Amino acid sequence: MDSDDDYTSGGSSYGGGFPGAFPSAGPKATKRKTSQGPAKKPEPIRRPLPVSLEDLYTGTTKxxxxxxxxxxxxxxxxxxxxxxxxxxxxxxxxxxxNEGDEVSRGVFQDIEFVIEEKPHDSFKREGDDLKVVVEVDLVDTLSGPVKKSVQTLDGRRIEVDVGNLKSSGETRTVKGEGMPISKIPGKKGDLVVSVNVKFPSALSDAQKRDLRRVLSPSSL
Incomplete structure (x- = not known):
């Protein structure tokens, strides 16, 4: 019996109202409605669930x-x-x-886990895209095609063409190598590679003269 139910007996213990009539089955229990509405659902127990970016990429069981x-x-x-x-x-x-604590008789809280994404050393997530920074030496940037190997979150390696830069910080986009899109199976976002050019920390006088000679407008 629910604790909010209030039962009272009603009717006569004898049927028909005539002397000698057969007795009825006994008192009838009638349910009297209370003015109180249905019990309000208690607040859930909320717990963070930290998950690595690798596990959010591949899926996992915790x-x-x-x-x-x-x-x-x-x-x-x-x-x-x-x-x-x-x-x-x-x-x-x-x-x-209803997997949480009992807050009143027979009433239990829900348990609600909220995904928290752990920071990653190399990748940053923006929506369904992944961003990563790679570095190339200035001499490689100036001397010809440059490819950098990027290890994906599932352990694969992909080659990214980062040559022909006009300035440090330019980006290259690799389609379909971002995060999986959970609502569209088989589809992924993009991988956005930002290229930082490493400049030499010091140059000798001879190296500076060579650079001026090579990079002067008349020699280009």
């Missing part, structure tokens, strides 16, 4: 032990497995209904 407490003071433990889908973003919520 197993967590949760402890539930009851009004009696007792507690129980349970292991839950959270399927993190490839492409999920920070702020994604995973809800386990």
């Amino acid at each position: 197993k967590l032990k949760i402890t539930r407490t009851y009004l009696s003071g007792e507690s129980s433990e349970n292991i839950i497995a959270i399927q993190v889908k490839a492409g999920w973003k920070a702020g994604t919520k995973i809800t386990y209904p």
Whole structure:
């Protein structure tokens, strides 16, 4: 019986109202509605779920032990497995209904896990795109085609053409090598490679003269 239900007996214990009539089945229980509406759902228990960028790229399973407490003071433990889908973003919520603590008799909180993206040493995520910075020496930039090898989040290596730069900080875009798009299976964002040119820390007088000679407008 729900704690909000209020039962009262009603009707006569004898049927028909005539002497000698057969007795009825007994008191009838009638449910009297209370003025109180349905119980409000309690606030969920919110917990952060830190996930590496690699795991958000490939997808993974996180197993967590949760402890539930009851009004009696007792507690129980349970292991839950959270399927993190490839492409999920920070702020994604995973809800386990009624797996939290008991807040009133028979009423339990939901548990809500919120994805947090761990910082990465090389890559930065922007939406479905990935950004990475590579460095090239000035001499390589000036002397011909340049390719840089970039290791992806799933361990592959791709060659990126970073030659023919006009200035340091230019970008090269590799289509389809960004983050998976969870709502569109098989589709990915882009990889945006920013190229920083490394300038020599010092030059000798002879090297400076050679540069002036090579790079002077008359020699170009």
